Amino acid sequence: MKKAPTIRDVAATAGVSVSVVSRVLNDGSGPVAVATREKVVAAIAELGFRPRAAARELNGAGLTIGLMLADLTNPFFARLADRIVWEARGRGVQVVLTTTQEDPHIEAETLATLLDRSVGGVIATPTGDNIDQWSRLQDVGVDLVFVDRSIASLQNTDVVSIQNEASAASATQHLIALGHRRVAVISGPLSTSTGAARVAGYQSALTAAGIPIDPALIRGVPFRGDAGADAVAALLALPLVERPTALLVANTAQVQSSMRQLYQMGVEIPRELSVIVFDDNPWTELVTPPLSVIRQPIDMLARHSVDLVLGRMQGKLPVGPRFVEVQAEFVSRSSSAAPDPQESHV
Amino acid sequence: MKKAPTIRDVAATAGVSVSVVSRVLNDGSGPVAVATREKVVAAIAELGFRPRAAARELNGAGLTIGLMLADLTNPFFARLADRIVWEARGRGVQVVLTTTQEDPHIEAETLATLLDRSVGGVIATPTGDNIDQWSRLQDVGVDLVFVDRSIASLQNTDVVSIQNEASAASATQHLIALGHRRVAVISGPLSTSTGAARVAGYQSALTAAGIPIDPALIRGVPFRGDAGADAVAALLALPLVERPTALLVANTAQVQSSMRQLYQMGVEIPRELSVIVFDDNPWTELVTPPLSVIRQPIDMLARHSVDLVLGRMQGKLPVGPRFVEVQAEFVSRSSSAAPDPQESHV
DNA sequence: TACAAAAGTGGTACCGGTTCCACTCCGGAT
DNA sequence: ATCCGGAGTGGAACCGGTACCACTTTTGTA
Numbered sequence: 094m095k096k097a098p099t100i101r102d103v104a105a106t107a108g109v110s111v112s113v114v115s116r117v118l119n120d121g122s123g124p125v126a127v128a129t130r131e132k133v134v135a136a137i138a139e140l141g142f143r144p145r146a147a148a149r150e151l152n153g154a155g156l157t158i159g160l161m162l163a164d165l166t167n168p169f170f171a172r173l174a175d176r177i178v179w180e181a182r183g184r185g186v187q188v189v190l191t192t193t194q195e196d197p198h199i200e201a202e203t204l205a206t207l208l209d210r211s212v213g214g215v216i217a218t219p220t221g222d223n224i225d226q227w228s229r230l231q232d233v234g235v236d237l238v239f240v241d242r243s244i245a246s247l248q249n250t251d252v253v254s255i256q257n258e259a260s261a262a263s264a265t266q267h268l269i270a271l272g273h274r275r276v277a278v279i280s281g282p283l284s285t286s287t288g289a290a291r292v293a294g295y296q297s298a299l300t301a302a303g304i305p306i307d308p309a310l311i312r313g314v315p316f317r318g319d320a321g322a323d324a325v326a327a328l329l330a331l332p333l334v335e336r337p338t339a340l341l342v343a344n345t346a347q348v349q350s351s352m353r354q355l356y357q358m359g360v361e362i363p364r365e366l367s368v369i370v371f372d373d374n375p376w377t378e379l380v381t382p383p384l385s386v387i388r389q390p391i392d393m394l395a396r397h398s399v400d401l402v403l404g405r406m407q408g409k410l411p412v413g414p415r416f417v418e419v420q421a422e423f424v425s426r427s428s429s430a431a432p433d434p435q436e437s438h439v
Numbered sequence: 440m441k442k443a444p445t446i447r448d449v450a451a452t453a454g455v456s457v458s459v460v461s462r463v464l465n466d467g468s469g470p471v472a473v474a475t476r477e478k479v480v481a482a483i484a485e486l487g488f489r490p491r492a493a494a495r496e497l498n499g500a501g502l503t504i505g506l507m508l509a510d511l512t513n514p515f516f517a518r519l520a521d522r523i524v525w526e527a528r529g530r531g532v533q534v535v536l537t538t539t540q541e542d543p544h545i546e547a548e549t550l551a552t553l554l555d556r557s558v559g560g561v562i563a564t565p566t567g568d569n570i571d572q573w574s575r576l577q578d579v580g581v582d583l584v585f586v587d588r589s590i591a592s593l594q595n596t597d598v599v600s601i602q603n604e605a606s607a608a609s610a611t612q613h614l615i616a617l618g619h620r621r622v623a624v625i626s627g628p629l630s631t632s633t634g635a636a637r638v639a640g641y642q643s644a645l646t647a648a649g650i651p652i653d654p655a656l657i658r659g660v661p662f663r664g665d666a667g668a669d670a671v672a673a674l675l676a677l678p679l680v681e682r683p684t685a686l687l688v689a690n691t692a693q694v695q696s697s698m699r700q701l702y703q704m705g706v707e708i709p710r711e712l713s714v715i716v717f718d719d720n721p722w723t724e725l726v727t728p729p730l731s732v733i734r735q736p737i738d739m740l741a742r743h744s745v746d747l748v749l750g751r752m753q754g755k756l757p758v759g760p761r762f763v764e765v766q767a768e769f770v771s772r773s774s775s776a777a778p779d780p781q782e783s784h785v
Numbered sequence: 786t787a788c789a790a791a792a793g794t795g796g797t798a799c800c801g802g803t804t805c806c807a808c809t810c811c812g813g814a815t
Numbered sequence: 816a817t818c819c820g821g822a823g824t825g826g827a828a829c830c831g832g833t834a835c836c837a838c839t840t841t842t843g844t845a
C-alpha cells in the first residue's frame with residue numbers, strides 16, 4: 094500500500110519548486126520556461142504523478158461537477174446521464190451524481206450535500222421548488238445549468254432544453270393534418286416549464302387550425318406514480334362525442350404508465366386512438382404498433398450542458414444567462430394515423 | 440458570495456477547540472463531555488455548518504464512493520445506478536459516476552481518475568480486463584466491490600450478483616418442461632463471469648433432461664453493437680432440423696437488438712419461437728407478446744453493494760472476500776409456450 | 786489517602802495542492 | 816549609463832478538515 098507521488102516529489106525529481114510544477118499543471122497560470130516545462134513534464138511522466146482532486150477542490154479550483162437528475166428509471170434521464178458523463182470524461186471532469194426522485198424535499202437535502210462537495214458547477218433538472226436554495230447555490234459561486242427544465246423565477250440561470258413548444262406544436266399539427274379534431278394531451282404539471290411549454294405548443298397548433306380548445310382534453314399530471322394511467326382512463330371515460338381520437342403523451346415519465354393502461358383497456362392503436370409520445374427509447378419501435386415519437390437529441394443536450402457549465406467555471410463566457418434550445422425531431426411510425434370513420438362522431 | 444462557515448467558526452462560537460468539534464463530527468473518534476457536545480451541536484446548527492467533503496478526503500477520511508458502470512443506456516444498469524445512488528444518499532455518501540462503455544481502454548483511464556479522487560471505495564461492473572490495475576487499486580487501500588459481474592483471477596474481491604447459473608437453469612428447465620428440445624442461448628462473451636455462468640446453467644438443465652448440447656445453439660456475443668441481431672439471424676438460418684424452437688437471451692445489453700431482429704424477420708412468438716429474456720424492464724410487458732423474463736432484484740443488488748463497500752471502508756467487516764448471491768425471479772408471460780407441432784421437426 | 790487510569794480538552798502538524806508575493810535576471814527604452 | 820518592466824523562479828501562507836500528542840481534570844481502586 095505505497096502512497097501516490099505528490100507535487101513535491103515531482104518538484105524534487107525535476108529539480109524545481111512546487112510553484113513551477115503547479116504552473117505547469119494549470120497551463121496559463123504563470124510563466125514557465127520551455128526547458129523547465131519539459132523537465133517537469135518528464136518528471137510527471139516518470140513518477141506517474143496525478144494531482145489529487147480533493148486538494149484542488151479545497152482551493153476552489155476543482156474540476157468536479159454535480160449532476161442532479163430526477164430519476165434514472167426514466168430512460169430519458171438515464172441516457173442523458175450517460176452522455177453527460179461521457180462528455181465530462183472527455184474534458185477530464187468528474188461527475189457527482191444525485192437524484193431527486195422528483196421530491197423537493199430530497200432535492201433540498203441534495204443541494205446541501207452538493208455544496209459540501211465544493212463542486213464548481215451543477216447540471217440539474219429542478220423539481221421547481223427550493224427557489225431560494227438554488228439562488229443561494231449561485232450566490233456562493235457555483236455555476237448552475239438547468240437541463241430539460243427550467244424555473245421561471247430564476248432568470249439568471251443558463252438553460253439547455255429542446256424546443257418544447259415547437260415540438261409539441263408540430264406533433265399536434267401532424268395529428269390535425271391526419272384529420273383529428275379531438276386531440277388530447279398528457280403533460281407534466283402545468284407549473285413545470287416543460288408542462289407549460291408543451292401544452293402551449295399544443296394549444297397554438299389547435300388554434301392555428303381553428304379548433305377550439307377543450308380543457309377536458311388537457312391533463313397535466315405529476316411525473317411520479319401512475320398518473321398517466323389515470324389520465325388515460327379518464328380521457329377514455331368521456332362521453333363518446335367528447336372522447337379524443339388522438340393522444341399526445343408529452344410527459345416522458347408517464348409514457349410507460351399510459352401505454353400500459355391503453356393495452357389493459359384493449360384500446361386499438363391507431364384505429365381507436367392515435368398516439369404520439371415524447372422521447373424515443375429503444376423500445377418505442379418494439380411495441381405494437383411502433384410508436385410515433387418526438388425524438389430528443391440527448392447528445393446535444395449533454396454536450397451543451399457540459400460546455401456551458403465548464404465555460405462558466407473557467408470564466409470563459411460573457412455574463413448574462415444563456416438559453417440554448419435544440420431542435421427535436423418528429424418520427425412518424427404506425428401509432429398515428431387518420432381517424433377511423435367508424436369511430437368518428439363529428 | 441459570502442463563504443460558508445468552517446470548523447474554526449464553529450469552535451469559536453461554541454467556545455471550544457477545533458479538536459472537540461472534529462470529535463463531535465466524527466462520533467466515536469474521542470471523548471466529549473455531554474454538555475460540551477450540546478454546545479457544539481447548537482453552534483453547528485446556528486451557523487448551518489457542514490463539513491466540506493474535500494477537506495476530509497485530503498486526510499483519507501472521505502465518504503465518497505466511485506460507481507463504475509458499463510453503460511447507462513442499458514436499463515438494467517440505469518436502474519442499478521438509481522438504486523445505488525439512493526442507498527448511498529441514505530447513508531450520507533456521495534457517488535462519483537463513471538461509465539466504461541464496455542471498453543477496457545476507457546476502463547483503465549477511468550480507474551486512474553477514480554484514484555485521483557481519493558475515493559474510499561468503488562462499486563464496479565468490470566469489463567474483465569485491466570486485472571493488474573484493479574489489484575493496484577486495492578493495494579492503495581481502496582475497497583472494491585464488483586456488482587453483477589466478477590473477475591475470476593481477482594479472488595480477493597467482494598462480489599454481489601444474482602444466482603446466474605441457477606437462474607439460467609430454471610429458465611431453460613421451464614422451456615424444456617414446455618416440450619422444447621432445441622433451445623438456443625444468446626449470452627455475453629463466455630470470458631465474462633455472467634456469460635460463463637448462465638451458459639453453464641443452461642447446459643446443466645439440458646443435461647439433466649438428457650438433451651445433448653449443441654454448440655451451434657450457444658452464442659456468446661459482445662455487449663456492445665448489434666451482435667444480438669446477428670446471432671438471431673444466424674440461429675434462424677440454421678437448417679430446419681437444427682433450428683431452435685426456443686431462445687434464451689441471457690445478455691441484457693443485447694435483448695433489444697435481438698428482439699428487433701426477430702420482429703424484422705417476422706418471427707411469430709411464441710408459435711415459431713419461444714423467447715425468455717434476462718432482466719425485467721418497464722417495457723417487457725408492453726411489447727407483443729409480453730415477454731417472459733428473469734427479473735433481477737436490482738434493489739437488493741444495490742443495497743448489498745453499498746453495504747459491503749461502506750462496511751469495508753469503516754473496517755466493520757471481517758477480512759476475506761464476501762460473495763453475495765441474490766435470487767432472481769422467473770416471470771412467465773406469453774412469449775414462452777409449448778412448441779407448435781406444425782413447426783416441430785423432431 | 787494515594788495514585789494510577791480514564792475522561793476531557795486544546796495545540797498543532799499534517800494532507801496536497803493553489804496562489805500571492807518577493808526576488809533575480811534580462812532586454813529595451815530613455 | 817540608468818531605469819523600467821516583464822519573464823522566470825522559489826518561499827510560504829492558505830484551504831478546511833483530521834489526528835496525534837500533551838496536558839489537566841476527574842474517577843476508581845487499593
